[in-house]
Amino acid sequence: MSDAPSALMPSAGRPLSRRGIERLDLMLLCAEALDLNGGEAMVWLSEEMGMTDVLPNRVELWKRRCANPLRRATRRGALQPAEADALIRILTALADRLYPMLRSLLSSAEPPAITAQRWALFRGRLEELLRERFNLRRGAVQRLLDPQEGPGLSRELIQAMALSAGPGGFERLRASLLDAAS
Numbered sequence: 001m002s003d004a005p006s007a008l009m010p011s012a013g014r015p016l017s018r019r020g021i022e023r024l025d026l027m028l029l030c031a032e033a034l035d036l037n038g039g040e041a042m043v044w045l046s047e048e049m050g051m052t053d054v055l056p057n058r059v060e061l062w063k064r065r066c067a068n069p070l071r072r073a074t075r076r077g078a079l080q081p082a083e084a085d086a087l088i089r090i091l092t093a094l095a096d097r098l099y100p101m102l103r104s105l106l107s108s109a110e111p112p113a114i115t116a117q118r119w120a121l122f123r124g125r126l127e128e129l130l131r132e133r134f135n136l137r138r139g140a141v142q143r144l145l146d147p148q149e150g151p152g153l154s155r156e157l158i159q160a161m162a163l164s165a166g167p168g169g170f171e172r173l174r175a176s177l178l179d180a181a182s
Contacts, residue, residue: 014081014178015078015079015080015081015084016079016081016084016177016178017178018069020084020177020178021067021068021069021079021084022068022069022070022140023157023160023176023177024068024084024087024088024091024177025065025067025068025070025071026068026070026144026157027091027157027160027161027164028042028065028087028090028091028094029126029129029130029133030122030126030154030157030158030161031091031094031095031098031161032129033122033125033126033129034098034101034102034122034125035094035097035098035101038094039058041094041097042061042090042094043057043058043061045090045093045094046061046086046090049089049090049093051086051089051090054082054083054086055083055086063075064079064083064086064087065087067079069138070134070135070138070140070141071133071134071135072133072134072135084177085170085174088170088173088174088177089170091161091164091173092164092165092169092170092173094161095161095162095164095165095169096165096166096169098161098165099162099165099166102158102161102162102165103162104118105118105119105122105158106155106158106159106162119151119154122154122158123150123151123154126144126154127144127145127150130144130145131145160173160176163176
């Protein structure tokens, strides 16, 4: 992981918008949908990347993720830029690890039946996690669960994850999350 230094780089001080926090948490949820041990991997990566000063344990990691207003249980207060950067670094490391799966989902070289089966498995797990952890009355959650609109939104999240893999992934993802139009 070439863009994952042992210490967090200082943020420009610009916090993520509400929409940025939502997208970041949804991409982390997609990582959990792709990897059944995704939650444990996040905790392990936090420790491995030396982020224990920002995210000292699994409880603090989950508290930061609950800054997402789409969740069933949310926390008041802003996500600090250093906390957001830590979550972004964890997501880019997960994207590096999961890149073969991301690529197979997005590949047009595979037979359509295999691709459809992969998407169905992913969507089933993602919907299960959304129903378990998110407020189902929120419009954004309803759109993700919608059989017509949901697959396209899920694809956008997977594409964003794939683009955050590799060298420079942290900067690309942070810039996209800071962009008001994203």
